[in-house]
Amino acid sequence: MNKLLRFRFVLTIFIFTIESFLPTDNSTFWEEESEEYITGQDQEVLTFRLNELQHNGNINESVCEPFEIYDELESECHPPESCKTLDECSVLGDELAEQILERFGDLLTDYEFDGEGDTYIEQELVRYRLDGEFLTNPQFVVVDNQISAYRDDLEMHVQIWEMFRYLIPEKERKMLSGFTIFTDGNEEMLAQVEPDDDDVNSWLLGVDIMDADESLILKSTLLHEYAHLLTLQKNQMDMNEDVLFADEDDPIHMTAAAACDYYFVDGMGCTKENSYLHQFYLQFWQDLIEEWHERGVADDEEEMEEFFVDYEDQFVTDYAVTSPDEDIAEVWTYFILSPRPDGEEIWEQKILFFHQYPEQVKLRAEILSRLLSYLSQNEG
Numbered sequence: 001m002n003k004l005l006r007f008r009f010v011l012t013i014f015i016f017t018i019e020s021f022l023p024t025d026n027s028t029f030w031e032e033e034s035e036e037y038i039t040g041q042d043q044e045v046l047t048f049r050l051n052e053l054q055h056n057g058n059i060n061e062s063v064c065e066p067f068e069i070y071d072e073l074e075s076e077c078h079p080p081e082s083c084k085t086l087d088e089c090s091v092l093g094d095e096l097a098e099q100i101l102e103r104f105g106d107l108l109t110d111y112e113f114d115g116e117g118d119t120y121i122e123q124e125l126v127r128y129r130l131d132g133e134f135l136t137n138p139q140f141v142v143v144d145n146q147i148s149a150y151r152d153d154l155e156m157h158v159q160i161w162e163m164f165r166y167l168i169p170e171k172e173r174k175m176l177s178g179f180t181i182f183t184d185g186n187e188e189m190l191a192q193v194e195p196d197d198d199d200v201n202s203w204l205l206g207v208d209i210m211d212a213d214e215s216l217i218l219k220s221t222l223l224h225e226y227a228h229l230l231t232l233q234k235n236q237m238d239m240n241e242d243v244l245f246a247d248e249d250d251p252i253h254m255t256a257a258a259a260c261d262y263y264f265v266d267g268m269g270c271t272k273e274n275s276y277l278h279q280f281y282l283q284f285w286q287d288l289i290e291e292w293h294e295r296g297v298a299d300d301e302e303e304m305e306e307f308f309v310d311y312e313d314q315f316v317t318d319y320a321v322t323s324p325d326e327d328i329a330e331v332w333t334y335f336i337l338s339p340r341p342d343g344e345e346i347w348e349q350k351i352l353f354f355h356q357y358p359e360q361v362k363l364r365a366e367i368l369s370r371l372l373s374y375l376s377q378n379e380g
């Protein structure tokens, strides 16, 4: 399908779910990745259904809640902007985070490494492009009967996309150029972001449709993925195409990392001096990184767990020890969803890191009012 698929570095979130509705006999499922797209009439029928779905069920002013405003540009109802100053937004954010916790429970679920999930090859099912707020130009992959139902479940694809586009204001997700539906079977990968191979300064968001029924985890996961987009977009990091497309063992990774004065994102590029990621790294990882490398934490699940136990006061989740990139994504998700902490622990300091950026405090209040409104409409 594309050369990126071979040695691409994806930023992911892994989950553990108990249910398993696939047979355990791997031989009946896909063993090789399909890279062929559906064409002709089948393609036309699916595309027609996609357009029907999105435009028939089109949101208009009449479906907005009384407290919401209708945004014509975004074709959606969302809460009005309700805070201006840093203090206002900080207080509002805390109030909203507490309300959501009370009414809908804790969206911050712990991800566990259990190694019990399916281990199928990651298979892309559909790749959409974005046209404003809508999914467009779908490319459907030819797959076995066992998973074609997931590929054709356009209602679900649209539902997931609409959840994401509702939570994140349009002006804050300009870096996104596409949306993909994939699966690697139950559990393992739940969602990912990856540079768009058509333009590496843009990004694709992907969701594993087999795991997407875990709705609370999906919301915090979409926030986690958005944190990657926020911290790796063009104004934060210079994407290095040579590194991105190189084999895993190519010495170019070492060379590029050595030439980078700031935090280097493995497989991608060099962060900018004032980027969130580099500042986060300076404050929280500099003293840890040598030991983290020596113990090979990134490549060994057991070592990950041990590292987390050794430094439990420093990480919001066990998954956060994977790398500084994953740590900052986990921390940002906690920053959004939890009331501002007042403790002295390092994991709390990490959350407070984002509270020092006015634009982030404002964004937090905006996302939380959208989230509360979404939950009230869909799960109230």
Ligand SMILES: [Zn+2]
Binding pocket: 011, 012, 013, 224, 225, 228, 326, 329
């Ligand atoms: Zn991630």
